[in-house]
Amino acid sequence: MSIKLNLYQSNSEHFSIWYGLKNYKSRNLENIFLTASGGPFYKTSLSKFKKIKVSDALKHPNWKMGKKISTDSATMINKVYEVIEARKLFDVNYKKIKILIHPKSYVHAILKFNNGLTNVIVHDTTMKIPIFNTLFLDSGHKLKTNKVDLDILNNLNLNNVNSKRFPMIKLLNFLPDNHSLYETVIVAANDKLVELFLNNKIKFTDIQKNLFKIIKKNEFQKFKKISPKNITDITNLNDYVRLKIDKNNI
Template identity: 45%
Template sequence: MKKKILLLGSTGSIGKSSLNIIRNYKSKLKIVALSTNKNISLIVKQSKEFKVKNLIINDFESYKKILNLGLNKKIKIFNNIDDFLKINKIKFDVTIVGISGFDGLDPTLKVIPYSKNLSSANKESIICGWKFINNKLKKYKTNFIPLDSEHFSIWSLIKNSNHKMISKIYLTASGGPFLNKSKSKIKNAKVSDVLKHPNWNMGQKISVDSATLMNKLFELIEASKIFNLPINKFDVIIHPKSYVHALVNFKNGLSKILIHDTQMEIPIFNSIFDKTTESYNKNKDINFKNLNGVNFIKPSNLIFPLFKLVKRYKRKDSFYEIILVTVNDYFVTKFLNGNINFQKMQIKMLEKLKDPYISKYYNKYPKKINDIYMIVDKIKNYLYEKE
């Protein structure tokens, strides 16, 4: 029997990588539904190739447009996840969440009761709403597998271990495009310079976060939440080749590392086919050139000033991490729009996070899911008012 797949965010990078896997295993996998926000031209192509009969178009104007395209009447079009789930009350074998930003939180919570396994790469939902996600995962006995390469690697290394025996977990970072560049090169960096990631082909926003190392700060917070371990159990080490994705040091004197090529398809494949003997069709031998002279480097606060913000995280599900994501989104958008330079973006971000109006929320916490959206709106409005 084919595994039933629900793929949310099929037109983004995670969605496309997921489809690359599914394309090679059509005899074993069946996509029940795809979703997108606005990219109706691509999702229509995807639906035709994979013979998908349910499409979720979240943007209302795009939803109206797709209704007028004259698609096959067997294809059902929905404007949101709620309408889709009202009609399709089946259990999906795997739900993949590839939606970016805060838009991923609500659908993540809503699909859990209908999912045997939930695989997510949505940083914002995990960082800001993990308490609510985890409660639902437990309630509905849904298995969770993180999709980010670092978190998937950690999950793989420690899933059968006694967590009390973990001494330290290291997440690796490539160092981004400015690792060995001069201060003047970093100071005067253009958007095109920042987006030139040396190893990964990623979206604009995550490429900026990689250049500032903010993505690793987010990943540390994610890891602390997902694996229920204190933040001081984790650290970041720069590994320019991006071949080692995680290292775990155990108290019994043993250490483990996990390596794989720089392809998101590998963790996606293994999340779909967890606990099976299915072979990855693009499997390669170990790349010993990447392992010889691994060259691990401790990140410098001079090159990555935002990374020192990790010291402010107290792991208590406060508004701090939600505000951190919101402020970062605001300034990254300004940078990508050409309204602030790369260096000033980081300086202003650090300044704003000390603003009394913003910092007064750091010791408060969300009691219900709407509190998350409330604080995001408050901080966004405040930032735009101060422009």
């Protein structure tokens, strides 16, 4: 089993893309649509966002996850990460990758090909399916799962992301086409800011506000043109970004 295969199947979206591409080449893709549930605040009034508590952000409607990833889902930066991962794993231009809100988390990826066909990959909200297929794909082993949920299929409720509700999506406009250390700046800054939020040091809305402030600084913009040469480049920059946030008392 290759390392690359494990990366494809590390979460439900990238597993679904990989599975949907089994009989195709990436060059035949017109679009990849990743789905997002919208998390706990999909229908929350924008006027209430400043009063969001840590306990509120951790109440994901579909998945049981740790505090960090639950918060990333609530801000939807997790989908920004998944777009970056899809770009790197499948060698697809950012312009071809879209995000759709799908509250039920039943559709995990939609692949539109240049031959007119579209693959829609659906499965239950459990990581057992991607993990099972990592281990036993095409081996004849069977996994007991639920029947196809026709109620959900008849009401998929797919929508474009509202950037006012989820401003983190705007991060996609800052990403360079090349593989760069700028992604490390974004990840490191978000990690530190989420840590501060979970420790009740900043508000929920401060996560995205401070993140954009940080990545727009000239000292970090330069990393758009610098590719990582080794893991040390990444870890050193990660430590530096976190230290800058600490020193500026953000």
